[in-house]
Amino acid sequence: MLTAHRVADIRAAEKAAAASAGWDGLMQRAVAALTDVLARVLPEDAVPIVLVGPGNNGGDALFAAAALCRRGRRVDVALLDRGHVHEAGLAEALASGVRVVDGPVDHDHVVDAVFGIGARAGLDGRAAEWAGWVEGRRPFVVAVDVPSGIGVDDGVRPGPSIPADVTVTFGTAKVGLLVGPGGLSSGRVLVRDIGLAPHLSAPAAEAIEAGDGQRYRSIVPGPEAHKYSRGVVGIEAGSPAYAGAAHLCVAGAQAGPAGMVRFVGEPDLAARVVDRAPEVVAGRGRVQAWVVGPGGQDSPDPLISALADDVPVVVDASALAHLPERLRPDVVLTPHAGELARLLDVERAEVEADPLLSARRVVERWNATVLLKGPRTLVVSPDGRVRVNLSGTSWLGTAGAGDVLAGFVGSLLASGLDALEAASVGAYLHGVAGARAARGGPFPAHVVADELRGVLHDFLEGTLDDEEAR
Numbered sequence: 001m002l003t004a005h006r007v008a009d010i011r012a013a014e015k016a017a018a019a020s021a022g023w024d025g026l027m028q029r030a031v032a033a034l035t036d037v038l039a040r041v042l043p044e045d046a047v048p049i050v051l052v053g054p055g056n057n058g059g060d061a062l063f064a065a066a067a068l069c070r071r072g073r074r075v076d077v078a079l080l081d082r083g084h085v086h087e088a089g090l091a092e093a094l095a096s097g098v099r100v101v102d103g104p105v106d107h108d109h110v111v112d113a114v115f116g117i118g119a120r121a122g123l124d125g126r127a128a129e130w131a132g133w134v135e136g137r138r139p140f141v142v143a144v145d146v147p148s149g150i151g152v153d154d155g156v157r158p159g160p161s162i163p164a165d166v167t168v169t170f171g172t173a174k175v176g177l178l179v180g181p182g183g184l185s186s187g188r189v190l191v192r193d194i195g196l197a198p199h200l201s202a203p204a205a206e207a208i209e210a211g212d213g214q215r216y217r218s219i220v221p222g223p224e225a226h227k228y229s230r231g232v233v234g235i236e237a238g239s240p241a242y243a244g245a246a247h248l249c250v251a252g253a254q255a256g257p258a259g260m261v262r263f264v265g266e267p268d269l270a271a272r273v274v275d276r277a278p279e280v281v282a283g284r285g286r287v288q289a290w291v292v293g294p295g296g297q298d299s300p301d302p303l304i305s306a307l308a309d310d311v312p313v314v315v316d317a318s319a320l321a322h323l324p325e326r327l328r329p330d331v332v333l334t335p336h337a338g339e340l341a342r343l344l345d346v347e348r349a350e351v352e353a354d355p356l357l358s359a360r361r362v363v364e365r366w367n368a369t370v371l372l373k374g375p376r377t378l379v380v381s382p383d384g385r386v387r388v389n390l391s392g393t394s395w396l397g398t399a400g401a402g403d404v405l406a407g408f409v410g411s412l413l414a415s416g417l418d419a420l421e422a423a424s425v426g427a428y429l430h431g432v433a434g435a436r437a438a439r440g441g442p443f444p445a446h447v448v449a450d451e452l453r454g455v456l457h458d459f460l461e462g463t464l465d466d467e468e469a470r
């Protein structure tokens, strides 16, 4: 599991770690990790420019620049403000042969050490000019700890920022490296240990990784299992206008661990669903989880009857327009940004600017678990836990992909995972399945359902490839 913490918690952990290692000791660990990454990701013959701000973030980079020079590389450095700079770092950089220049010119490689966890979101003055230069030239950027300009705790981007291809972050990820615009500006996030782990509080957010399958072995049927013990998922989805949503939602559910799928819908549609998927049982009966809404009619009834069963419910698409006053933590709402904006009666852009805050507002308003779909799908639980999904491909922006996801999450719920786990495992594996499908080019959503089976298998067996999962 990748963990992310808030700045206040990281500062507290650093203080505790510094009590034994000393502040210089901590910084030297950060410098060693940074130097190691830079030596690997920057081509031998490149002359990178290091953009250095006033704090310890700049200090880290000055020491790393010095270390690179001592290894025979050429490095340019530009100082945001000569009056405010890590003096010991600058002295060592100069002594090691770093060249101080006015600013970036024709550099193709940038090390962003303007601001670290001491940053306020947004850049102005010289830092904003540098951000503008980066936007125009599009060099390869390595961010030190965080990309400068983003909100470290929330990933907002209220003004200019320096988006990175790689972010080398110390001790633990920061929430703003994962969510919202910050998440999309951080590139590949490499967490490097500097000895904070024993001192860190519970993470503010987590992301499932390829190696986490062992945690979810409970969904593998044991020797005594039968179809009912594996869980039954009920689906009320589809309508004359969106008959395909019923098929795709069923396909998603059948790719999951549940032992049976029940389908509820008008007789013609139910008959077509059973024609395509003969294992499906049409009609109501006992279920361990419901999925309502994909491609559904504009009616409150499916959600009302699902909630009356007192089992976990996935509430998607049309059913989102009919939420009662209050829900329960085992209800998973699955809006995209536009649907979530409608729930809050705000503009979609507001949700996209700060998805974590927006999702939290819905969680608080309804006391339900929220899976906010997007390039960085978020899952937020009423108990405060947050998961961010890092798997996927832009090709998943295809009609019907959400129907598959809703069915798959329903199956995970029926198999006994709690709402946060079902939603985040579902989003993660759905993303990996999309990435796998995309190897063959653009794909229709039913291919995602086809891939999910194998992806779930590889995840649980511990053989999922980390590379394809990002």
Ligand SMILES: NC(=O)C1=CN([C@@H]2O[C@H](COP(=O)(O)OP(=O)(O)OC[C@H]3O[C@@H](n4cnc5c(N)ncnc54)[C@H](O)[C@@H]3O)[C@@H](O)[C@H]2O)[C@@H](O)CC1
Pocket (backbone or CB within 6 Å): 014, 015, 018, 023, 026, 027, 028, 030, 031, 053, 054, 055, 056, 057, 058, 060, 114, 115, 116, 117, 118, 119, 120, 121, 122, 123, 124, 144, 145, 146, 149, 170, 194
């Ligand atoms: N504290 C520690 O134990 C360690 C810190 N390390 C490094 O130190 C960094 C944190 O250093 P600092 O606390 O000095 O913080 P920064 O290096 O982020 O610098 C903060 C300074 O920049 C100014 N500033 C922030 N955002 C601004 C903005 N948008 N516009 C204008 N000025 C702005 C602040 O007023 C403050 O003076 C970490 O990110 C990491 O790179 C590492 O060396 C590891 C150890």
Ligand SMILES: [K+]
Pocket (backbone or CB within 6 Å): 057, 112, 113, 114, 115, 116, 143, 144, 145, 146, 147, 148
């Ligand atoms: K930085």
